[in-house]
Amino acid sequence: MRAGRVVRQALYSPRDPTVNTRRRAISISAEDKKQANLKTSYEKLLMLACANFLPGDWWVTLTYDDTFLPESREESRKYWRKSMRWYRKYRKDNKDALRYVYCTQLTTSRGGRRLHHHMILRYEDDMDQEKLESLWQWGHVHMRKLKDWDEILDKVHYMCREPRELGVYVPGEQMWTASRGLVRPQITYTTFDSDAIDISVPSGCTALSDPVQLPGYGGYKTIIYIENM
Structure with missing residues:
Protein backbone atom coordinates (compact mmCIF):
# COMPACT_ATOMS: atom_id res chain seq x y z
CA MET A 1 0.00 0.00 0.00
CA ARG A 2 1.50 3.35 -1.06
CA ALA A 3 0.61 6.93 -0.12
CA GLY A 4 3.18 9.27 -1.63
CA ARG A 5 6.52 8.49 0.05
CA VAL A 6 4.92 6.31 2.72
CA VAL A 7 4.62 2.55 2.19
CA ARG A 8 2.80 -0.06 4.24
CA GLN A 9 3.65 -3.69 3.56
CA ALA A 10 1.65 -6.61 4.92
CA LEU A 11 2.61 -10.27 4.64
CA TYR A 12 -0.12 -12.87 5.01
CA SER A 13 0.25 -16.64 5.00
CA PRO A 14 -2.55 -19.23 5.01
CA ARG A 15 -3.76 -20.75 8.24
CA ASP A 16 -2.34 -24.16 9.08
CA PRO A 17 -5.21 -26.62 8.44
CA THR A 18 -3.69 -29.09 10.92
CA VAL A 19 -4.15 -26.67 13.83
CA ASN A 20 -7.45 -26.94 15.66
CA THR A 21 -9.53 -23.79 15.07
CA ARG A 22 -10.65 -23.56 18.69
CA ARG A 23 -7.10 -23.99 20.00
CA ARG A 24 -5.85 -21.30 17.58
CA ALA A 25 -8.56 -18.87 18.75
CA ILE A 26 -7.74 -19.51 22.41
CA SER A 27 -4.03 -18.89 21.76
CA ILE A 28 -4.79 -15.29 20.75
CA SER A 29 -5.60 -13.27 23.85
CA ALA A 30 -8.16 -10.48 23.92
CA GLU A 31 -5.31 -8.05 24.59
CA ASP A 32 -3.43 -9.27 21.49
CA LYS A 33 -6.53 -8.73 19.36
CA LYS A 34 -7.09 -5.27 20.84
CA GLN A 35 -3.51 -4.18 20.24
CA ALA A 36 -3.59 -5.52 16.68
CA ASN A 37 -6.84 -3.65 15.97
CA LEU A 38 -5.46 -0.41 17.43
CA LYS A 39 -2.27 -0.70 15.38
CA THR A 40 -4.21 -1.42 12.20
CA SER A 41 -6.45 1.59 12.78
CA TYR A 42 -3.40 3.82 13.33
CA GLU A 43 -1.69 2.54 10.18
CA LYS A 44 -4.82 3.08 8.08
CA LEU A 45 -5.12 6.67 9.31
CA LEU A 46 -1.44 7.27 8.67
CA MET A 47 -1.70 6.06 5.08
CA LEU A 48 -4.88 8.03 4.44
CA ALA A 49 -3.36 11.22 5.86
CA CYS A 50 -0.18 10.84 3.80
CA ALA A 51 -2.25 10.36 0.63
CA ASN A 52 -4.32 13.50 1.17
CA PHE A 53 -2.52 16.11 3.27
CA LEU A 54 0.67 18.13 2.98
CA PRO A 55 2.76 20.47 5.11
CA GLY A 56 0.84 23.75 5.16
CA ASP A 57 -2.53 22.09 5.79
CA LEU A 146 1.41 21.84 9.87
CA LYS A 147 5.01 22.77 9.22
CA ASP A 148 6.49 19.51 7.85
CA TRP A 149 5.96 15.78 7.34
CA ASP A 150 7.26 14.94 10.79
CA GLU A 151 4.50 17.03 12.32
CA ILE A 152 1.84 15.35 10.17
CA LEU A 153 3.06 11.94 11.37
CA ASP A 154 3.13 13.19 14.96
CA LYS A 155 -0.46 14.44 14.77
CA VAL A 156 -1.69 11.16 13.30
CA HIS A 157 -0.06 9.36 16.22
CA TYR A 158 -1.67 11.80 18.64
CA MET A 159 -5.13 11.26 17.14
CA CYS A 160 -4.84 7.56 18.00
CA ARG A 161 -3.42 8.04 21.49
CA GLU A 162 -6.58 7.80 23.60
CA PRO A 163 -7.29 4.05 23.46
CA ARG A 164 -3.58 3.24 23.28
CA GLU A 165 -2.38 5.30 26.25
CA LEU A 166 -5.47 5.83 28.36
CA GLY A 167 -7.16 2.48 27.91
CA VAL A 168 -10.34 4.02 26.52
CA TYR A 169 -11.34 1.32 24.09
CA VAL A 170 -14.77 0.21 22.93
CA PRO A 171 -14.67 -2.80 20.56
CA GLY A 172 -15.98 -1.81 17.14
CA GLU A 173 -15.84 1.94 17.81
CA GLN A 174 -13.79 3.95 15.35
CA MET A 175 -10.88 5.98 16.67
CA TRP A 176 -11.18 8.43 13.79
CA THR A 177 -13.45 9.42 10.90
CA ALA A 178 -12.63 10.61 7.38
CA SER A 179 -14.59 12.95 5.15
CA ARG A 180 -15.96 11.90 1.80
CA GLY A 181 -13.87 12.28 -1.32
CA LEU A 182 -10.43 11.49 0.10
CA VAL A 183 -7.87 9.85 -2.17
CA ARG A 184 -7.29 6.23 -1.18
CA PRO A 185 -3.77 4.80 -0.96
CA GLN A 186 -2.66 2.66 -3.91
CA ILE A 187 -2.83 -1.06 -3.14
CA THR A 188 -0.96 -3.80 -4.98
CA TYR A 189 -0.85 -7.55 -4.30
CA THR A 190 1.88 -10.11 -4.95
CA THR A 191 1.61 -13.88 -4.42
CA PHE A 192 4.64 -15.94 -3.32
CA ASP A 193 4.97 -19.72 -3.39
CA SER A 194 7.69 -19.87 -0.73
CA ASP A 195 7.13 -19.65 3.03
CA ALA A 196 10.65 -18.22 3.36
CA ILE A 197 9.56 -14.77 2.15
CA ASP A 198 9.82 -11.99 4.75
CA ILE A 199 9.38 -8.21 4.74
CA SER A 200 11.67 -5.57 6.19
CA VAL A 201 12.39 -1.85 5.91
CA PRO A 202 14.46 -1.26 2.75
CA SER A 203 17.79 0.50 2.81
CA GLY A 204 17.42 4.27 2.56
CA CYS A 205 14.01 4.27 4.26
CA THR A 206 12.92 5.12 7.80
CA ALA A 207 10.56 2.93 9.82
CA LEU A 208 7.41 4.68 11.04
CA SER A 209 5.93 1.74 12.89
CA ASP A 210 7.46 -1.26 14.63
CA PRO A 211 6.70 -4.56 12.89
CA VAL A 212 3.66 -6.36 14.26
CA GLN A 213 3.12 -10.07 13.95
CA LEU A 214 0.10 -12.08 15.04
CA PRO A 215 0.69 -15.77 14.24
CA GLY A 216 -2.75 -16.82 15.44
CA TYR A 217 -4.29 -15.48 12.26
CA GLY A 218 -2.27 -17.95 10.21
CA GLY A 219 0.59 -15.58 9.56
CA TYR A 220 0.32 -11.81 9.61
CA LYS A 221 3.07 -9.21 9.70
CA THR A 222 3.07 -5.53 8.78
CA ILE A 223 5.68 -2.80 8.50
CA ILE A 224 5.32 0.85 7.55
CA TYR A 225 8.10 3.16 6.42
CA ILE A 226 8.82 6.42 4.60
CA GLU A 227 11.17 6.70 1.65
CA ASN A 228 13.84 9.29 2.43
CA MET A 229 14.36 12.20 0.03
Whole structure:
Protein backbone atom coordinates (compact mmCIF):
# COMPACT_ATOMS: atom_id res chain seq x y z
CA MET A 1 0.00 0.00 0.00
CA ARG A 2 1.50 3.35 -1.06
CA ALA A 3 0.61 6.93 -0.12
CA GLY A 4 3.18 9.27 -1.63
CA ARG A 5 6.52 8.49 0.05
CA VAL A 6 4.92 6.31 2.72
CA VAL A 7 4.62 2.55 2.19
CA ARG A 8 2.80 -0.06 4.24
CA GLN A 9 3.65 -3.69 3.56
CA ALA A 10 1.65 -6.61 4.92
CA LEU A 11 2.61 -10.27 4.64
CA TYR A 12 -0.12 -12.87 5.01
CA SER A 13 0.25 -16.64 5.00
CA PRO A 14 -2.55 -19.23 5.01
CA ARG A 15 -3.76 -20.75 8.24
CA ASP A 16 -2.34 -24.16 9.08
CA PRO A 17 -5.21 -26.62 8.44
CA THR A 18 -3.69 -29.09 10.92
CA VAL A 19 -4.15 -26.67 13.83
CA ASN A 20 -7.45 -26.94 15.66
CA THR A 21 -9.53 -23.79 15.07
CA ARG A 22 -10.65 -23.56 18.69
CA ARG A 23 -7.10 -23.99 20.00
CA ARG A 24 -5.85 -21.30 17.58
CA ALA A 25 -8.56 -18.87 18.75
CA ILE A 26 -7.74 -19.51 22.41
CA SER A 27 -4.03 -18.89 21.76
CA ILE A 28 -4.79 -15.29 20.75
CA SER A 29 -5.60 -13.27 23.85
CA ALA A 30 -8.16 -10.48 23.92
CA GLU A 31 -5.31 -8.05 24.59
CA ASP A 32 -3.43 -9.27 21.49
CA LYS A 33 -6.53 -8.73 19.36
CA LYS A 34 -7.09 -5.27 20.84
CA GLN A 35 -3.51 -4.18 20.24
CA ALA A 36 -3.59 -5.52 16.68
CA ASN A 37 -6.84 -3.65 15.97
CA LEU A 38 -5.46 -0.41 17.43
CA LYS A 39 -2.27 -0.70 15.38
CA THR A 40 -4.21 -1.42 12.20
CA SER A 41 -6.45 1.59 12.78
CA TYR A 42 -3.40 3.82 13.33
CA GLU A 43 -1.69 2.54 10.18
CA LYS A 44 -4.82 3.08 8.08
CA LEU A 45 -5.12 6.67 9.31
CA LEU A 46 -1.44 7.27 8.67
CA MET A 47 -1.70 6.06 5.08
CA LEU A 48 -4.88 8.03 4.44
CA ALA A 49 -3.36 11.22 5.86
CA CYS A 50 -0.18 10.84 3.80
CA ALA A 51 -2.25 10.36 0.63
CA ASN A 52 -4.32 13.50 1.17
CA PHE A 53 -2.52 16.11 3.27
CA LEU A 54 0.67 18.13 2.98
CA PRO A 55 2.76 20.47 5.11
CA GLY A 56 0.84 23.75 5.16
CA ASP A 57 -2.53 22.09 5.79
CA TRP A 58 -4.38 22.83 9.02
CA TRP A 59 -4.18 21.19 12.45
CA VAL A 60 -7.45 22.09 14.18
CA THR A 61 -8.68 21.63 17.75
CA LEU A 62 -12.33 22.36 18.58
CA THR A 63 -13.31 22.71 22.24
CA TYR A 64 -16.54 23.32 24.16
CA ASP A 65 -17.51 26.06 26.58
CA ASP A 66 -19.06 24.93 29.86
CA THR A 67 -22.51 25.97 28.63
CA PHE A 68 -22.43 23.55 25.69
CA LEU A 69 -20.17 20.82 27.08
CA PRO A 70 -21.60 17.51 25.76
CA GLU A 71 -22.10 14.64 28.15
CA SER A 72 -21.47 11.90 25.59
CA ARG A 73 -19.55 11.29 22.41
CA GLU A 74 -22.78 10.88 20.50
CA GLU A 75 -23.95 14.30 21.62
CA SER A 76 -20.62 15.83 20.60
CA ARG A 77 -20.92 14.24 17.16
CA LYS A 78 -24.22 16.07 16.64
CA TYR A 79 -22.48 19.39 17.18
CA TRP A 80 -19.68 18.30 14.89
CA ARG A 81 -21.97 17.21 12.06
CA LYS A 82 -23.96 20.43 12.22
CA SER A 83 -20.88 22.64 11.96
CA MET A 84 -19.39 20.53 9.16
CA ARG A 85 -22.64 20.75 7.17
CA TRP A 86 -22.38 24.53 7.32
CA TYR A 87 -18.67 24.50 6.53
CA ARG A 88 -19.11 22.07 3.64
CA LYS A 89 -21.71 24.39 2.10
CA TYR A 90 -19.29 27.32 2.43
CA ARG A 91 -16.54 25.34 0.74
CA LYS A 92 -18.93 24.16 -1.99
CA ASP A 93 -20.13 27.72 -2.66
CA ASN A 94 -16.47 28.63 -3.16
CA LYS A 95 -15.92 25.57 -5.38
CA ASP A 96 -13.58 23.99 -2.84
CA ALA A 97 -13.93 20.44 -1.52
CA LEU A 98 -13.98 19.82 2.23
CA ARG A 99 -11.41 17.15 3.07
CA TYR A 100 -10.44 16.15 6.58
CA VAL A 101 -9.86 13.39 9.11
CA TYR A 102 -10.95 13.94 12.70
CA CYS A 103 -11.24 12.28 16.08
CA THR A 104 -13.10 12.93 19.33
CA GLN A 105 -11.12 12.65 22.55
CA LEU A 106 -11.77 13.01 26.26
CA THR A 107 -9.54 14.94 28.63
CA THR A 108 -9.79 14.82 32.41
CA SER A 109 -7.78 17.98 33.04
CA ARG A 110 -8.93 20.69 35.44
CA GLY A 111 -10.83 18.15 37.50
CA GLY A 112 -13.51 17.49 34.88
CA ARG A 113 -14.26 15.36 31.84
CA ARG A 114 -14.23 17.40 28.65
CA LEU A 115 -14.79 16.13 25.13
CA HIS A 116 -13.06 17.89 22.24
CA HIS A 117 -12.16 17.26 18.60
CA HIS A 118 -8.91 17.19 16.62
CA MET A 119 -8.81 17.48 12.85
CA ILE A 120 -6.35 17.55 9.98
CA LEU A 121 -7.98 19.82 7.40
CA ARG A 122 -7.00 20.51 3.80
CA TYR A 123 -5.87 24.12 3.39
CA GLU A 124 -7.74 26.19 0.82
CA ASP A 125 -7.11 29.80 1.80
CA ASP A 126 -6.40 31.98 4.80
CA MET A 127 -10.14 32.54 5.29
CA ASP A 128 -10.49 28.96 6.57
CA GLN A 129 -9.79 29.97 10.15
CA GLU A 130 -12.11 32.97 10.23
CA LYS A 131 -14.96 31.00 8.68
CA LEU A 132 -14.57 27.95 10.89
CA GLU A 133 -14.44 30.14 13.99
CA SER A 134 -17.73 31.76 12.97
CA LEU A 135 -19.40 28.37 12.43
CA TRP A 136 -18.21 26.64 15.59
CA GLN A 137 -20.66 28.22 18.02
CA TRP A 138 -20.10 25.97 21.04
CA GLY A 139 -16.57 26.83 22.12
CA HIS A 140 -13.16 27.76 20.77
CA VAL A 141 -11.28 26.98 17.57
CA HIS A 142 -7.49 26.59 17.60
CA MET A 143 -5.84 26.36 14.17
CA ARG A 144 -2.29 26.36 12.90
CA LYS A 145 -0.52 25.10 9.82
CA LEU A 146 1.41 21.84 9.87
CA LYS A 147 5.01 22.77 9.22
CA ASP A 148 6.49 19.51 7.85
CA TRP A 149 5.96 15.78 7.34
CA ASP A 150 7.26 14.94 10.79
CA GLU A 151 4.50 17.03 12.32
CA ILE A 152 1.84 15.35 10.17
CA LEU A 153 3.06 11.94 11.37
CA ASP A 154 3.13 13.19 14.96
CA LYS A 155 -0.46 14.44 14.77
CA VAL A 156 -1.69 11.16 13.30
CA HIS A 157 -0.06 9.36 16.22
CA TYR A 158 -1.67 11.80 18.64
CA MET A 159 -5.13 11.26 17.14
CA CYS A 160 -4.84 7.56 18.00
CA ARG A 161 -3.42 8.04 21.49
CA GLU A 162 -6.58 7.80 23.60
CA PRO A 163 -7.29 4.05 23.46
CA ARG A 164 -3.58 3.24 23.28
CA GLU A 165 -2.38 5.30 26.25
CA LEU A 166 -5.47 5.83 28.36
CA GLY A 167 -7.16 2.48 27.91
CA VAL A 168 -10.34 4.02 26.52
CA TYR A 169 -11.34 1.32 24.09
CA VAL A 170 -14.77 0.21 22.93
CA PRO A 171 -14.67 -2.80 20.56
CA GLY A 172 -15.98 -1.81 17.14
CA GLU A 173 -15.84 1.94 17.81
CA GLN A 174 -13.79 3.95 15.35
CA MET A 175 -10.88 5.98 16.67
CA TRP A 176 -11.18 8.43 13.79
CA THR A 177 -13.45 9.42 10.90
CA ALA A 178 -12.63 10.61 7.38
CA SER A 179 -14.59 12.95 5.15
CA ARG A 180 -15.96 11.90 1.80
CA GLY A 181 -13.87 12.28 -1.32
CA LEU A 182 -10.43 11.49 0.10
CA VAL A 183 -7.87 9.85 -2.17
CA ARG A 184 -7.29 6.23 -1.18
CA PRO A 185 -3.77 4.80 -0.96
CA GLN A 186 -2.66 2.66 -3.91
CA ILE A 187 -2.83 -1.06 -3.14
CA THR A 188 -0.96 -3.80 -4.98
CA TYR A 189 -0.85 -7.55 -4.30
CA THR A 190 1.88 -10.11 -4.95
CA THR A 191 1.61 -13.88 -4.42
CA PHE A 192 4.64 -15.94 -3.32
CA ASP A 193 4.97 -19.72 -3.39
CA SER A 194 7.69 -19.87 -0.73
CA ASP A 195 7.13 -19.65 3.03
CA ALA A 196 10.65 -18.22 3.36
CA ILE A 197 9.56 -14.77 2.15
CA ASP A 198 9.82 -11.99 4.75
CA ILE A 199 9.38 -8.21 4.74
CA SER A 200 11.67 -5.57 6.19
CA VAL A 201 12.39 -1.85 5.91
CA PRO A 202 14.46 -1.26 2.75
CA SER A 203 17.79 0.50 2.81
CA GLY A 204 17.42 4.27 2.56
CA CYS A 205 14.01 4.27 4.26
CA THR A 206 12.92 5.12 7.80
CA ALA A 207 10.56 2.93 9.82
CA LEU A 208 7.41 4.68 11.04
CA SER A 209 5.93 1.74 12.89
CA ASP A 210 7.46 -1.26 14.63
CA PRO A 211 6.70 -4.56 12.89
CA VAL A 212 3.66 -6.36 14.26
CA GLN A 213 3.12 -10.07 13.95
CA LEU A 214 0.10 -12.08 15.04
CA PRO A 215 0.69 -15.77 14.24
CA GLY A 216 -2.75 -16.82 15.44
CA TYR A 217 -4.29 -15.48 12.26
CA GLY A 218 -2.27 -17.95 10.21
CA GLY A 219 0.59 -15.58 9.56
CA TYR A 220 0.32 -11.81 9.61
CA LYS A 221 3.07 -9.21 9.70
CA THR A 222 3.07 -5.53 8.78
CA ILE A 223 5.68 -2.80 8.50
CA ILE A 224 5.32 0.85 7.55
CA TYR A 225 8.10 3.16 6.42
CA ILE A 226 8.82 6.42 4.60
CA GLU A 227 11.17 6.70 1.65
CA ASN A 228 13.84 9.29 2.43
CA MET A 229 14.36 12.20 0.03
